[in-house]
Amino acid sequence: MSVTKIAIMGVGKIARDQHIPAIAARDDFELAATVSGSGGVDGIENHDTLADLLDARPDISAIAMTMPPMPRFDAARRAIAAGRHVMLEKPPGATTSEVRQLIDMARAAGVTLHGTWHSRHADAVASVRQWLATRTITGGHILWKENVREWHPGQQWIWQPGGMGVFDTGINALSILTEILPVDLRVRTSVLSFPANRDAPIAADLVFAGPDGVTITADMDWRYADTARWEQTIKTEDGTVKLLEGGARWTLDGVKQKAEGPGEYPGVYARFAELLSRGESDVDDRPLRHVADAFLLAKHISVDPFHDDA
Template sequence: MKIALVGIGKIAQDQHVPAIAASPDWELAATVSRAGSVEGVPAYTSLADMLAAHPDIGTVSLCLPPVPRFFYARELIAAGRHLMLEKPPGATLSECHALEAMAAEAGVSLFATWHSREAAGVAPARDWLSGREIRRVTVTWKEDVRRWHPGQEWVFEPGGLGVFDPGINALSILTEILAQPVHLSGAELLFPQNRQTPIAADLRFAHPGGAEVSAAFDWRQTGPQTWEIAVETASGALRLTEGGGKLSVNGEDIAPEGEGEYPRLYARMAELVRAGASNVDLAPLRHVADAFLLGRRETVAPFDF
């Protein structure tokens, strides 16, 4: 099947392009970007021009920042194209619900992707936790924004999510591995004096079984980067590290198998298109929205790249 990529930035070059190239399901047939391109692939700066030139491209993957994404997505759905959304699927929950309704009415597949759920350790972690009594969950997601988003000012603008840009990856794993859903009960959000989105956040969740569930996100971590979820149960402990890529149970490393996060996403998108189905799970984004609603705001030192 032919697919187009819209937004040829770092994540597209690092993950989407190689995943499509290695896929038995997809052929990258066009790109749309103001600056980026992929060698050997027709490139456009206008979405309308690409759609007019390629009526044979039935699916489009959007790799744009969340704020402008809705308008592109709406145009693509109106053009009858199946649509794959990079995380988060929109700047607001209302946008996502609107796109879901549009896609259903147009009869096209819509996939709100959460790449961290496809990390090798996530599915076996979910399976091991199933049926176990959970007592404590501790999420620690700390990284260096200068390393992962160098000079990308948009992450600190309204809609850019701030530290929730990586933190939502942790929330996507959390909502995948816990059999009983949690909801946010409190939060502290740390905003640099010169920024519109938080650079750190501490979250607390209510669990139906009374387990203690918390998360600490920070974008100021230098040196080793930390992406870890630790779960204590009545019958042992589980630890996911490296963003879900590594799993240990009761101190013993488990060797999960997998082909990589983005190849799995594109395989899943192929399944959805062939089945005429959609997958729009907004649980991680709901937690972020709740954090902005409930979070106590604290001002910290200015931050500059």
């Protein structure tokens, strides 16, 4: 079995909690280095900059980029130009134009580009997609609510332009929605709530339109003080499917169904390994396009200022 030496760029919570354990669990990847200006991982070679890594380690053929989306384009562009395969944490870029350019660059360079959507690998998602494939969709609703102070403490970048605010997690719901539905949707209306002291929304109310009058609504809110709710309900002519816990389990007409999946980040790396073996890329920008459309169509509402320590 060939082993791909991979580096992680951006050693934050998501890298430590998800990427590093997922890599360690596989025989076909070796975490060979990190890129972090604030310290790397114990026992793993660290470089302060991507340029240092690219110069020092030509044997590292793949880089997982787990830093915030704003600096990701320049880093991915440099890595692709150096002939390295690139994995992008969600979202794949700060703008849709950046993503399209990276796709073209990777194709021209002959390297693999994988824009990951980890929630698509949650245990129940594949089963729901299969069940819905032959059904007629009649409507649905997304409920995506959590406490931002619990799940994103002190992360100031999420409130800056390009940080996406509530869509940083809400886009996970959209990644699942675009994966499981057999029809395409478009954003019809959008209401975004912006804290008076922030540049990104803390809540979003969306209406999606599909074929034959199908409507799916979405309620996303970072001010939810109770236990997080990550749920999607899809109604069909044959019954109602509900995805719970971010796609970890599902019900059909209220009855619990069997859910068997690889787990989110094990699934991400299994897919990356598959793409590398085939010399292919996989970058689906539909969830990001939905977010961009939500901003384009948005009615802006100013709400109370947000403070991390409130």
